[in-house]
Amino acid sequence: MLKSLRQRLPRNVWILGFVSLFADINSKMVQSVLPLFLVSVLGANLLTVGLIEGIAESTAAVVKIGSGALSDYWQRRKELAIVGYGLSTLVTVVFAVAASPAWVLLARFADRFGKGIRVAPRNALVADTTPPEKRGAAYGLRQTLDTIGAFLGPLLAAALLFSSEQNLRLVFWLALLPGMIAVLLLVLGVKEPARPNSVPQNPLTWHQLKQFDRRYWLLLAVALVFNLGNSSDAFLLLRAQQIGVPTSLVPLTLVLINLSYGCSAYPAGVLSDRVGRVGLLLSGFILFACTYLGFAFVQSPWQIWLLFALYGLYLGLSQGILLALVADQIPATLRGTAFGLINLVTGAALLPASLLAGWLWQQFTPQAPFLLGSSCALLATLLLALSPRRP
Template sequence: MSSDKTSVQSQKSSRKIHPSVWVLGLVSLFTDFGTKAVQSVLPLFLVSVLGANISTVGLIEGIAESTASVLKLFSGALSDYWGRRKELAILGYGLSAAIIPVFALANSPFWVLVGRFGDRLGKGIRVAPRNALVADVTPPEQRGAAYGLRQTLDTIGAFSGPLVATLILLISEQNFRLVFWVALIPGIISVCLLVKGIREPQSAERKRNASIQWSVCRRLGRNYWALVGVAMLFNLGNFSDAFLLLKAQEIGITATWIPLSMIVMNFSYMLSAYPLGALSDRMGRKQLLVGGFWLFALVYLGFAWIDQPWQIWGLFAFYGVYLGMSQGILLALVADFTPPELRGTGFGIINLVIGIILLPASLLAGFLWQTVNSQTPFLLGSVLAIAASLLLLIGIRNDN
């Protein structure tokens, strides 16, 4: 009887996601609406309007992701020390919104680099405090569902943005700069929503570490550091999504319809993130993450050998399912493996590692694309995903 009562209470609890998670999800929705609208057309803008080559695209993406990622560690650690995560999140989201006009005014690849760097800088500031804030307000048995819900709302914006970008390109005869100006509006809305809608948990306000020290890394534990190693290996082959868009263009998808591929990807991501996150609360996260890595490997094999335009849509759909099987679950694992007073630091370290590894990943992908062929980067990514899944199985002993 007591186990039945516990089960009923657990089921009731799972239906009551904390309001702050909903607000953070809506903030992500509006932010991703703007950023994904920009990103869905940016590679084509660079190549067709500003005259950049593929290696330049890889360089810009790699520098933007990696250089700004250093702040992910310090913002996470600062949120632990300061005991205030909301203000750092506001700063990060505000910077990403404020930098959007740079894309609209850009007249050379350098200014696109400035814009991408500023956008990723904002993400570097906000991601670790935001993810820690979700964990602060969510009990362990709900974390998969909470992160899945936030990812689902995030992804509604991520497919709506490219959809609007596609419509703008159709109506305006491929006016890329108009897309960038429209993307500024949801960015402003997201900042206002964050300012008004989030109240810092009192536990986070009271708890401060004495100082930000490297010695705290020893307290994060074996499973956490094994997870960092897995993320490092996997993301060496998980290069920028800009190359997926360029692959779509290579096989014959016209520039006007390229953003539709992002819509398909993010729609399947939206449908899968919450149910798979909630499933991880019941069956364990490690198995689902391994499955996500294997699905990624298969999808990248598909991108390597694809030769017909109609095939691209199925690959982008399955890529979205991979995201649903991995992104929120990885965050829940980080929360599981870190003590409450070090959550910001834990999220910051793993985000730093992933961000840094994206520079060589994107540079290598651009180099292999130009010097060998467009298949080679995807084949390498597939092999590394399988290797990362094996390391995950061996290196992590017991997830929740």
């Protein structure tokens, strides 16, 4: 099967997948312990956690539109990806030496700034090198390799916490190594595809944006509604700890998410190439709504583990398929801009979503942010179901 995959999918897809794998080991080692570090070591409250996560993710969203449009204008994507991955790796040092929540805010801002630079050009690079009939499989494979890294990162973090008497700063220091490997793989392994020489045009003009299909704008609206209830995963980790999962085992919840995600992303992508993407995306949204409803009313640790597995399945049914759906509807010369726009919309929603989640948790009950997320997912499902389909 592995040989068949190598023959069917371009080399760039594989290399970019392994870049994502090592980069996600780096980022998930950090993210899996960061909420605990903020609350237990630096003394931050939940509203501060929500503020930091919301600002960080919204920063990434704003930068994505600029980097995506620049990659279309410049007709070069690899260099922007290198800058993005390199910046996110370098700021890992700031987490390790942070003395206050302000330091963590600065580091998360820079880390997500780097993510914002790299994501749209990288996603466009996958589409640039993959035939349309294989895009679901290509994005699914990249997501699978990405989630293997996201699986290994929290696992390594948990192992380090067990062996070092919960030395959270040591986790940050050792997270540097996989980040450096990711940058080297990108520099040495990815080939920028040849493009016809043409006069650069600003992709953010009305003349260029009119080329976007109406279904793309509707998809943008659906993504906005959905993500207004999709707060930072930090609240999932804090909910697990509240229900009774030991602190040293909390990072393993992310391991379970990414095991489920990794096992489902590629099969879901292949299936979307054969039966269509919208139905699978609807299934993912409905599963998210049910899972968040479960987080609202969960009673015991064993139920938490089941919910994290379902959350990973939702990711497998939605993330790669959404990217393939965008690539299907956009001209090749505007892919970076299209990916940047949808990331801008979804990421911009994360700031109010995370702030609102923190406020609802503190002022009302821990169940409130999850009920909001479930409701937004159901509304997005309805909007997507009523959207016109491509014949």
